[in-house]
Amino acid sequence: MSARTALFLAAYDALLARWPVPVEPLTVRTVHGTTRINACGPADGRPLVLLHGGGATSTMWFANAGALAEAGHRVLAIDLIGDPGRSVHDGAALDGVPGLLGWLDAVLDGLGVRRADFCGHSYGGWIALEYALHAPVRVDRLALLDPTQCFAGFRPGYLLRSLPLFLPGRTPARARAYLDWETGDTPRLDPDWRELYALGYADFPASRVVTGPRPSPERLRTLTSPVLTLLAAHGRTHDPDHIARTARRTLPDADIAILPGTSHHNLPMAAAPHLNPRLTAFLTPARQT
Template sequence: MRRIGGFRSPGSRARYDAVYDEGLRALPEPAARHDVPTAFGTVRVYRFGADGDPLVLLPGRCGTSVMFRTSIPRLARRHRVHTVDLLGEPGRSEQTAPIRDAGDQARWLDETLAGLGLGEAHLLGVSFGGWLAANLAIRRPARVASATLVDPVATFAPLPPALVLRAIPVGLPYVSSWARPRFLAWVTGADPADAVEGRLVSAGFQHFRIALPRPVPFPGEQLRGIGAPVLALIGGRSVVHDPRRAVARARELLRHGEAELWPDATHAMPADEVTERTLRFLPGR
């Protein structure tokens, strides 16, 4: 495995950037853009809205800030929203040092929030972003006012072997062109070409080599130790874990948690409904 993630070639970066720019044009105009230095590289963050408690949005793998396109306007009416392009993934963040383990993952995110001047913030994490949010709540609890975890991978239940096996062809030459859209459609229940978010995720898998440690579920004592309020939303048709096992473990271990199983939802949970449920969970006017 490469020690630092990066684009496969200058041409790959140019092709990816064209899709990323399309995604940016679909977002509301940011109030600010930040490139925050950390020990592992520079993290791109966009801010939307000016008032309210800070809310930090952490996307799923290859999702970037564009993943939250439809949620930002509603969330920014009540919160100062910061969207993060994850370090070590495609987007506008630039990794410069290896990220080796969960401790490093918590450190770069903690340094990002510090660089934004946030003492603590509410977190909303989707998929791998949900794992990152839980990881920060465990390792840097003073940073986390609350955490909303939207079908978080490898948080309450492990990745199924079928998921790992089906992901292998996505990165292989000659077969990725047909394997990638099939894999993403299987995971999300939708054709990735139907929306700019899906096209950007697909372009990320195609053009970028990720060199990050695989997330693993947290021990029970770590989940029990989370002091911040947690809302865990689990898709009943998700293929990234056993949904019933995940929600049962969340209910058992989260001392200040709410865990819900949405029976008809895939891993790509409905953004509008997730947004409204998050706003009901968060404090504020």
């Protein structure tokens, strides 16, 4: 292990230690490698799978996991394989979207979870939505937090601003500048998470991100899970009003709201006092079935 990777993992563990409830680290081995799951809440609680955004790691749920666990869920926060975190992609390539969804199938099988609620942020929201379309019998309720590439595309200005992130010569400073620009005048990002993201971006070995096209309206209308979509009012990633209109038109029964004072990256953390009650209220009917 390199010194820089050790620094990243130390920052990861320090942020995980801030979770307000005991965390049980679990691992599941699949053909793609070893997946890390940070679990909390009652062992017999209704499973809730949390999928983080790109580069965010499962530690990003520090402001939400306690409330979700206290509401009775068995929280299963997964480190995406191939992404910065404690999952290790040392096996077969994911080979596109089918491989990514197959990996998630295998993780749930390894955990003994037949059916769960899902909540995803950003890129994790896209994965959660694709998984609900892929395996509807395994998804009860679906919560999407400022999801990308689900109902509409990125703002052109955002794509131009984020382009340097994908160029050679990655440094923590480049990642910090990007996060600070995206957060704008909304509440500042948690400094520990901001630094973890920057270290992971610059120094952690990762695989190519698996992406795919946005689901068509026809595919979205086949969803059988109740859907909650919470959008960042001041996110620079996409236009929240356009996303909300499109989502309501496509999924008229979905619960959709725009949270004020939030950016794309700080929504799960800065908005936790408003976000957590919305999430637990939405997920409660599934937990009582």
